[in-house]
Amino acid sequence: MLAIYKRELRSYFTNMLGCAFSALLLAAAGFFSAQININSAQSRLEYSLYMLVHYCILIIIVPFLTMRSIAEERHQKTEQLLFSLPLPIWKIVLAKYFAMLTVCLIPVVVLCFYPIFFSFYGTVNFVGAYASLLLLVFLIAAIIAIGMFVSSLFENQIIAVIVSIGLLLVLYFLTYIANSISSAAVTSLIAFCCVAFIFGLIVFFTTKNETAAVLCGGLPVIGLIAYYLSNKNAFIGAFAEVVSYLSIFDRYKETVINGLFDITALVYYITIAVVFVFVTIQSVEKRRWN
Amino acid sequence: MIEVKNLTKRYGNTLALDNISFTIETGKIYGLLGPNGAGKSTTMNIITGCLAATSGEVLINGYSIFDEPVEAKKYIGYLPEQPPLYTDMTPAEYLYFVAEAKGVRADEIPRAVEEVMEETGITDVADRLIKNLSKGYRQRVGIAQAMLGSPEVIILDEPTVGLDPQQIIEIRELIKSLGRDRTVILSSHILPEVSAICDDIIIISHGKIVANGPMREISSSLKSETIMDITVKATKDEVTSVLSSISGITRFEITETSTDASGVSTTSAKVHYPTDIDLRETVTFAFSDIRRAVISMTVEESSLEDIFLQLTSDKAAAFDDTANSDNGDNDNVSQENIFGSNDVSESSGSSFATSNADDELEDTDDADDESIYSYNPEDYLATQDKLADYVDADEDSLDDDDNNDNNDRNGKSVNASDNTNDDNAHGKETK
Numbered sequence: 001m002l003a004i005y006k007r008e009l010r011s012y013f014t015n016m017l018g019c020a021f022s023a024l025l026l027a028a029a030g031f032f033s034a035q036i037n038i039n040s041a042q043s044r045l046e047y048s049l050y051m052l053v054h055y056c057i058l059i060i061i062v063p064f065l066t067m068r069s070i071a072e073e074r075h076q077k078t079e080q081l082l083f084s085l086p087l088p089i090w091k092i093v094l095a096k097y098f099a100m101l102t103v104c105l106i107p108v109v110v111l112c113f114y115p116i117f118f119s120f121y122g123t124v125n126f127v128g129a130y131a132s133l134l135l136l137v138f139l140i141a142a143i144i145a146i147g148m149f150v151s152s153l154f155e156n157q158i159i160a161v162i163v164s165i166g167l168l169l170v171l172y173f174l175t176y177i178a179n180s181i182s183s184a185a186v187t188s189l190i191a192f193c194c195v196a197f198i199f200g201l202i203v204f205f206t207t208k209n210e211t212a213a214v215l216c217g218g219l220p221v222i223g224l225i226a227y228y229l230s231n232k233n234a235f236i237g238a239f240a241e242v243v244s245y246l247s248i249f250d251r252y253k254e255t256v257i258n259g260l261f262d263i264t265a266l267v268y269y270i271t272i273a274v275v276f277v278f279v280t281i282q283s284v285e286k287r288r289w290n
Numbered sequence: 291m292i293e294v295k296n297l298t299k300r301y302g303n304t305l306a307l308d309n310i311s312f313t314i315e316t317g318k319i320y321g322l323l324g325p326n327g328a329g330k331s332t333t334m335n336i337i338t339g340c341l342a343a344t345s346g347e348v349l350i351n352g353y354s355i356f357d358e359p360v361e362a363k364k365y366i367g368y369l370p371e372q373p374p375l376y377t378d379m380t381p382a383e384y385l386y387f388v389a390e391a392k393g394v395r396a397d398e399i400p401r402a403v404e405e406v407m408e409e410t411g412i413t414d415v416a417d418r419l420i421k422n423l424s425k426g427y428r429q430r431v432g433i434a435q436a437m438l439g440s441p442e443v444i445i446l447d448e449p450t451v452g453l454d455p456q457q458i459i460e461i462r463e464l465i466k467s468l469g470r471d472r473t474v475i476l477s478s479h480i481l482p483e484v485s486a487i488c489d490d491i492i493i494i495s496h497g498k499i500v501a502n503g504p505m506r507e508i509s510s511s512l513k514s515e516t517i518m519d520i521t522v523k524a525t526k527d528e529v530t531s532v533l534s535s536i537s538g539i540t541r542f543e544i545t546e547t548s549t550d551a552s553g554v555s556t557t558s559a560k561v562h563y564p565t566d567i568d569l570r571e572t573v574t575f576a577f578s579d580i581r582r583a584v585i586s587m588t589v590e591e592s593s594l595e596d597i598f599l600q601l602t603s604d605k606a607a608a609f610d611d612t613a614n615s616d617n618g619d620n621d622n623v624s625q626e627n628i629f630g631s632n633d634v635s636e637s638s639g640s641s642f643a644t645s646n647a648d649d650e651l652e653d654t655d656d657a658d659d660e661s662i663y664s665y666n667p668e669d670y671l672a673t674q675d676k677l678a679d680y681v682d683a684d685e686d687s688l689d690d691d692d693n694n695d696n697n698d699r700n701g702k703s704v705n706a707s708d709n710t711n712d713d714n715a716h717g718k719e720t721k
Contacts, residue, residue, distance in 0.1 A: 003390030007376070014378050081374035081435070083340040085391050086363040289342045 001091040004082070008099030012065075018103040021065045025107040028057045033114060043122050045115050046132035046256040053252050058143060059172055063164035065103060066147025067157040069096050070284065074155045083288065093281045097148060104140045108133060131261045138269035139252050143168065145276035152283040175250055178243035185235035189228045192239060196220035206286075248272065291316055292337060292443060292475075297346035299332055299497075306332045308497040309346070316442065319469035321488030322477040323598070329497040330477040331371055334447050337475075338368040351442070364393075367441035371448050373432030377421035381412050381431045384420060385438060392439035406434040410464060426457030433464065444468055446476040450483060462487055481598055493598065515540060517590045518561040520573065524582040525555040532576050539563050556585070 012018030033048035052058050070093075073079040082092050115129040150164040151157070181187050200217015204210065228235055244250055251265040292314040299307040307329045314320055322330050335341035337348050339355045339362065348355040353362035376384055385403045394402050407413045410430040415423055420431060429449060436444050449465065450458045465487055468474050478484050484491055485505055493501040493508075501508045522529055526547040533542045540562045547557040563569050570589065577584050 003387055006390075007379075007387045011376065011378060076374070076377070077370060077372045078374040078376060080335070080340050080368070080370040081388070084338045084363060084366065084368040084370075085388075086360045086393060087391065088360060288340065 001087065001095045004087070004092055004095035005099050005102075008069075008096050009102055012099065012103045017065060017068070018106075021061060021103060022107045022110075024061050025052070025057070025104075026110055028052060028055075028061075029107070029111055029114075037114075037118060041122075043118055043124050045111075045118065045124075045129040046259075048114075049111075049132050049136050050253060050256045052136070053139070053249050056169070056172060058140065059168040060165060062104075062140060062143045063147045063150075063161045063168065065100055066144055066151055066164060067161035068151065069100060069148050070152040070280070071154050071157045071160045074287075075157070079284075079287070089285050090281045093148075093277060093284060097144065097277055097280075100144050100148070101141055104144065105137065108137055108140075128259055132256050135252060135255055135261070135265060135269075138266055138273075139248065142248060142269040142272040142276075145273040145280070149276045149280045149283065152280045171247070172249050175240075175244045175247045178240040181239065183237035183240060185228070185232045185238075188235040188237065188239040189224060192224050193221050196224065291351060292473075293347075293349040294333075294337065295347040295349070297333070297336060297348065298344045299329075299336060299341070300344045306497050307336075307343070307346075310494070310497070310499050312492055312499060312502055314443065314473060314475060316473050317471075318473060318489040319465070319487055320473070320475045321484035321491040322475060322494060323481065323484050323491050324477075324479065324494035326479055328494045330479075330494055331447055332497075333494065334368070334445050334475070334477060335370070338366055338445055339363055340368070340370070364439070365442045367436030367439065367444045369429075369432045369436040369444075369446045369449060371451070373428050374435075375420045375428055375431060378419065380417050380419055381407065381423070381427075381434070382416040384431065385434055388435045389438045394439050402438060402440075406437045409437065409467070410434040411460075424457075426453050426460070429453060429457070429461060430464070433461075433468075437468070441472075443473045443475065446474065448477055448479070450478070450480070458483075515562050516565050516569075518563070518569065518573070519545075519558065519586075519588045519590075520561065520584055521556060521558045521586045522577055522582055522584050523554060524557055524577065524580075525549075526557050528580065528582060529557045529559055532580065532582075533559065533561060533573075536569065536572055536576055538567050538569055538572070 009018075012021075029048060029052060032051040033045065036042050036047050036051070037045065070079075073082060083089075085092075111133060112130070115124045115126055118124045119126075146167065147160075147164045150167060151160040154160045154163070178191075181191060197217050199220070200213045203216040204213030207213070248269070251262065251268060254260065255262045255265055294313070295311050297307050297310050298305070310329075310333070322333065324330050332341065336343045337350075337355065339359045342356065348362075350362040350365050353365075355362045376387075379387070382403065385406065386399060389399045389402050390396075404413075407416055410433055412427060412430050412434060415427055420428060423431070433444075433446065433449065436446065446465065450461050453461060462483070465474060465476060469487075469489075476484075476487065488505070490504050491501070491508065492499060524532075526544055529544060529547075533539060542559055542561040545558045545560050547555060549555045561569070561573070570587065574584055574587070
């Protein structure tokens with residue numbers, strides 16, 4: 001497992017992807033902190049960090065890091081080497097995941113020095129700055145897991161990067177979308193049913209099993225309708241509420257802007273990372289079953 | 291030791307492997323042989339754990355590849371059809387990585403890497419990037435990778451595909467040397483290659499094992515016939531009447547007849563008779579009785595191709611699919627032929643595709659001719675009942691350097707130029 005981790009890490013720096021990623025992230029963070037922390041004489045690093053999320057910088061550059069993780073192995077047929085190694089697949093996937101996380105940690109480590117520099121010229125809220133940085137690391141960890149999962153679905157890394165960015169943008173704008181639909185109970189019901197239907201479709205296309213798909217898509221719909229009939233009021237505005245609760249990026253904003261370190265956000269990011277690493281393992285494993 | 295029991299693999303509705311079982315004993319070189327799409331790679335991928343089976347069992351030294359994959363994979367080194375190389379690394383780095391990933395002890399890695407690099411002859415290129423290496427060297431790096439961790443069994447999927455003749459010979463030598471202290475399983479669709487390297491062969495056709503055992507046993511278990519090519523200074527009618535009077539001949543056909551300016555006719559014929567009798571004298575005397583000179587006579591034993599055809603011909607319909615799909619990609623010009631120069635003793639064909647591995651490639655030019663040698667699956671289908679014609683036609687296309695001339699293949703075959711005959715006569719029994 002360590003061997004794969006080391007090889008992955010090396011490859012990110014031999015093909016410049018890791019360097020380009022670090023440079024871009026640092027350039028963006030540097031620009032925002034020059035604008036906010038220096039020009040506007042605002043001592044809070046967390047605002048600059050939030051700009052990375054707000055202007056979709058992370059959404060755009062992290063997928064470039066994750067795009068080749070599994071797609072390229074498939075494309076180069078090196079996955080056959082990995083499959084034939086005496087290593088379980090979960091170790092291989094985890095090694096890749098941690099290698100990407102390590103690449104991301106490099107610019108974060110550099111960012112760690114920012115508050116120290118700022119402290120030479122004014123008062124800095126160190127707790128707020130480092131807490132935001134910590135949460136940023138976990139946010140990136142969640143995004144990497146999503147990107148790696150998308151990469152495991154495709155053989156072409158360009159398609160992987162486009163789909164990853166698209167998916168993350170949908171997640172980013174999900175709250176806007178959810179807020180824009182009417183908060184009437186029926187609309188919520190329909191929206192939930194659509195989600196269940198899409199879930200059913202995904203199950204169908206990944207497993208090619210009609211029964212499983214109908215169960216996964218149909219049962220929630222029946223449950224929703226039954227619940228709707230018994231308690232209409234619970235559905236008023238419910239979809240927007242659930243969506244904003246699940247939104248990855250809004251949680252970061254709340255923590256950073258309101259200065260409240262939300263431990264549930266941390267747990268949520270870890271959960272997302274674990275879930276997507278798990279489905280990536282399943283997706284790679286499924287390749288062997290064709 | 292590898293035991294494959296009742297292995298079945300389905301891709302959707304396609305049955306890729308149909309309940310196959312075989313056992314691989316330690317210390318031999320096995321050849322997995324079959325036409326394209328027969329299930330060779332599928333079998334190998336399943337044995338090495340790269341692919342899951344629909345049903346069945348694979349035991350490697352008693353460990354099931356499905357239930358205890360980590361333990362089972364320790365005994366196997368695998369080179370897939372396309373060598374799984376990270377092209378942005380050097381061979382040394384790559385092998386170091388593989389050794390580490392295979393769990394070779396850290397203090398033994400440098401020695402292990404050094405050893406396999408020496409054995410595969412890649413020490414010279416150890417510090418060049420893999421992407422800058424030739425196909426032959428990449429293949430060696432792939433084999434070196436499979437050898438790391440000293441597995442008992444090395445599995446090579448079509449190790450010589452896409453290499454030039456010189457490289458093919460080198461890789462074959464390498465495989466033979468591997469086979470001295472390890473079990474090697476290799477797959478190929480090139481028959482002479484398998485017979486040159488392997489102790490045992492397993493022939494797969496359409497997901498089924500059609501023959502399994504030592505080369506000799508397989509060939510002796512099948513009825514074979516001898517094919518005699520003769521050229522006589524006589525007219526077609528004379529040849530026909532003489533040949534029909536000889537008992538023992540199963541069938542014969544006149545392949546070419548010509549009359550020169552002075553009115554002397556020359557006729558070539560192809561005579562088939564069972565291997566257990568020898569008709570060379572009878573035929574010669576029969577012609578001398580009517581004072582007609584036999585100018586050339588060559589005799590071929592039925593060879594691997596016959597075996598292969600006998601074993602797979604009853605599946606002609608399914609083979610058709612394979613052939614068509616091969617044909618579909620239109621760039622099959624340099625595809626090597628399963629029937630490539632089957633007659634080992636022939637002088638003009640003594641190159642990499644012969645089964646006579648020891649004196650392979652004395653003349654590189656010949657070998658180059660062979661490497662551009664093409665094979666059109668449709669032609670193969672059209673002629674699979676007339677194998678001998680085919681082989682002759684192949685010789686023609688070699689001599690003519692005209693690989694696309696289908697007429698040569700299907701039709702009247704022998705190019706009766708003296709030059710060709712002389713060439714052919716050298717390595718053969720001539721009267």
